[in-house]
Amino acid sequence: MxxxxxxxxxxxxxxxxxxxxxxxxxxxxxxxxxxxxxxxxxxxxxxxxxxxxxxxxxxxxxxxxxxxxxxxxxxxxxxxxxxxxxxxxxxxxxxxxxxxxxxxxxxxxxxxxxxxxxxxxxxxxxxxxxxxxxxxxxxxxxxxxxxxxxxxxxxxxxxxxxxxxxxxxxxxxxxxxxxxxxxxxxxxxxAIEAEQWTKLLVNLNNAINALAGVPTREMILCRPYRSVVAMLLDEGLDVLEEAGVRTAKFRGVPLRVMSFILKLPTPIVRLVIAAQLRMDPEARTSMAQDLERRRLTEVDFLNGEIVSLAESNSRDAPLNRRIVELIHEAERAGEGSPNLDAKALLQGIRPQHAPAVTDG
Ligand SMILES: NC(=O)c1ccc[n+]([C@@H]2O[C@H](COP(=O)([O-])OP(=O)(O)OC[C@H]3O[C@@H](n4cnc5c(N)ncnc54)[C@H](OP(=O)(O)O)[C@@H]3O)[C@@H](O)[C@H]2O)c1
Incomplete structure (x- = not known):
């Protein structure tokens, strides 16, 4: 018009x-x-x-x-x-x-x-x-x-x-x-670039949300899923630090501290989230919505950036690389979320070394 x-x-x-x-x-x-x-x-x-x-x-x-x-x-x-x-x-x-x-x-x-x-x-x-x-x-x-x-x-x-x-x-x-x-x-x-990198690191969880097929809140309040998210975040932070890329705090919290919090027992995480973020129980990331609607996702622009940055510094980011592969497999299958539980996800990204993670 x-x-x-x-x-x-x-x-x-x-x-x-x-x-x-x-x-x-x-x-x-x-x-x-x-x-x-x-x-x-x-x-x-x-x-x-x-x-x-x-x-x-x-x-x-x-x-x-x-x-x-x-x-x-x-x-x-x-x-x-x-x-x-x-x-x-x-x-x-x-x-x-x-x-x-x-x-x-x-x-x-x-x-x-x-x-x-x-x-x-x-x-x-x-x-x-x-x-x-x-x-x-x-x-x-x-x-x-x-x-x-x-x-x-x-x-x-x-x-x-x-x-x-x-x-x-x-x-x-x-x-x-x-x-x-x-x-x-x-x-x-x-300095928007530092904020964009921070958002990207926080968004590494989008792929887990999409692969799990559960609402974001349910994913965050499940310790095994959180442990996968923390592993991706740690790997991302290592890659960025090695490349000399600066990040900002996320809602006042340094990302290394966020990773530490993700690994804590669920009752503590529940309290931290209540103080930091209001979230509807039905919230789902846009990548989860993309898989549900059988569309291509933005995984190459999120987890894929960590993989590319690692490669440009002659190193690897195997966990994020594997997540990119799993999302592309789900896109090709065209059946929505594969609904992977946390154990299957851990096996999927780290078959040899999947750590035992309790539910608490
Ligand atoms: N949703 C969230 O909560 C959220 C939060 C923060 C940031 N973001 C970011 O915001 C961006 C948009 O996300 P979204 O969730 O709003 O995506 P979305 O719901 O898929 O909306 C994008 C829309 O644009 C349409 N489109 C694509 N190319 C077009 C064109 N040339 N002309 C007209 N329409 C076109 C798409 O249609 P087709 O599907 O047919 O291509 C789709 O309907 C993404 O980068 C996302 O990561 C999203």
Whole structure:
């Protein structure tokens, strides 16, 4: 849908914000902006979701399960041309789709329109920069989980902020302010790369969640699963340290401490999680959702990055490498999660040395 451009670059004083790849994250963030009436919002995604939005409207469900319809007249289309007059475009496609999507956007976005990557992984910002040399690209991190339910219901299932790269130019403050005005917590940081590596390390658990086929909370409160997650995290931290890559704390906790906590008995972990994170019992990582929906996952952009970094330093990351293989096997099987219990997972990644882990 084409929108009229104003000379001030705004519609009714509000920034024109588009979303490319309107799925779980894109609909939730775009929906919050529309619901708050703080931006003129255009979502671009797939036809089946556009149909669901027409049939049911868009419902955003918050952590406390308060539902609200984002906006009855929310624009959800399938044609990228609808983004041609946007001041800001939030890129919310999966990492494997970024290059192709950016190449298509190149002929559509107006020069100077800001593109914000709200994606996981390390490379999306640079991929966007290569294809969109006339557009400033900003890296951001979504530090909360959203699941997509039937009938265009988007449910936020964990607490956490949006973390964005600090920019001094005033036009950046406009969309950051719009996100805040919509009620989203936004943290601005100078060194986004350290935060991205931290998020990647935390996201190493996504693959375990996908292979286990259980909700995230159930996985974290199961000591054997936690021990697999801690093994992947330790390996990742070793690889990064050896490569001289800096990480940030995650919610104030150094990642070595997080690994230590993961290995503690479940009652202690339950207390730590209660203090750190609100989580809906039905939360599932986006990689788990991808396997369930028979789609390719982002494993190469998460655990695969640890493997690549290790290789570039002439070493190996065997546990993360094996997890990448297991996820690709599950993708090829096309049967959703293989529902591996923790013992099978440990056997799968470390058949010779699987440590005995108690359930407590
Ligand atoms: N979900 C979460 O809780 C969460 C949290 C933090 C970060 N993230 C990150 O945010 C990013 C998006 O994740 P998500 O869970 O929101 O993914 P998602 O639900 O799969 O949404 C992406 C949507 O974009 C569509 N798409 C892909 N290419 C497109 C194109 N060229 N034009 C229009 N639509 C296109 C996809 O359709 P197809 O499926 O047909 O390709 C899909 O419907 C990922 O990098 C993810 O890691 C997600």
């Amino acid at each position: 084409e929108m009229a451009a104003s000379s001030a670059g705004m519609t009714d004083g509000r920034p024109r914000i588009g979303v490319i790849g309107a799925g779980a994250v894109g609909c939730y963030v775009g929906g919050r902006l529309a619901a708050g009436a703080v931006a003129d919002v255009t979502l671009v995604g797939r036809q089946w979701l556009a149909d669901a939005v027409v049939d049911h409207g868009m419902t955003l469900r918050e952590l406390d399960h308060d539902d609200f319809v984002a906006a009855k007249d929310i624009r959800f289309g399938v044609d990228m041309q609808a983004l041609s007059s946007c001041d800001v475009v939030l890129c919310c496609v999966k990492s494997g789709d970024t290059a192709n999507t950016a190449a298509q956007l190149a002929g559509i976005l107006r020069p100077g329109a800001i593109v914000v990557s709200l994606q996981n992984g390390l490379r999306n910002g640079d991929t966007l920069r290569v294809h969109l040399p006339q557009n400033p690209v900003v890296d951001a991190i979504v530090d909360f989980n959203v699941i997509m339910r039937d009938h265009a219901v988007f449910q936020r299932t964990t607490s956490g902020p949006l973390t964005v790269e600090t920019k001094s130019e005033p036009q950046h403050q406009v969309w950051v302010d719009a996100l805040r005005a919509a009620g989203l917590e936004v943290v601005e940081v100078d």
